[in-house]
Amino acid sequence: MKPRYIDAIIDLAYGGLIFVSVVLIVVEGTRVGLALGLGVLVSYALHVIWKMARFDPEWMTTEMEETVEEAVEQTIGEQVDTVQQRIETVDERIDRRPREDEIENLLEETVADEPASGEDETGDAAR
Known part of the structure; x- marks a missing residue:
């Protein structure tokens, strides 16, 4: 047989x-x-x-190598995904912050919109 x-x-x-x-x-x-x-x-x-x-006398060694490789790849992949998500979150926060030129324009608009001293809100001089 x-x-x-x-x-x-x-x-x-x-x-x-x-x-x-x-x-x-x-x-x-x-x-x-x-x-x-x-x-x-x-x-x-x-x-x-x-x-x-x-x-196959080498099957145990091969199986262990494959198992360890898969575990390491999975663990590293998960860690890379976590770091990538954190980087994207930080990038979003940075993108939401106003840039220096936007701040300057906003300040200029605010200063231009404020009535000058001695004028009321309608733009007439105080009497």
Whole structure:
């Protein structure tokens, strides 16, 4: 038999044992079913590790590298997004502030609109 067929049969057997543990939980109670289910899951995890090591001895290293790279990319991406949002907020605040020439024009308009001393609001001289 080919190793792939044997692995498929073993995987199906583990699936069957997990199904049996679920049936035992329903019929007999949780203690027996959980004990069998946990035992099956632990042995299945060991089987998967053994199988992956047999097919590709470098799989664990590769998987860990990919996992770490993805985590770092995600973390850095989130931090860059946060910094970018802060920069945009600061830029908006800066854009809302009046510029120096706008302040000077506003002051000139205010001074020009104020009545001269001795005149009332209608522009007539005080009597």
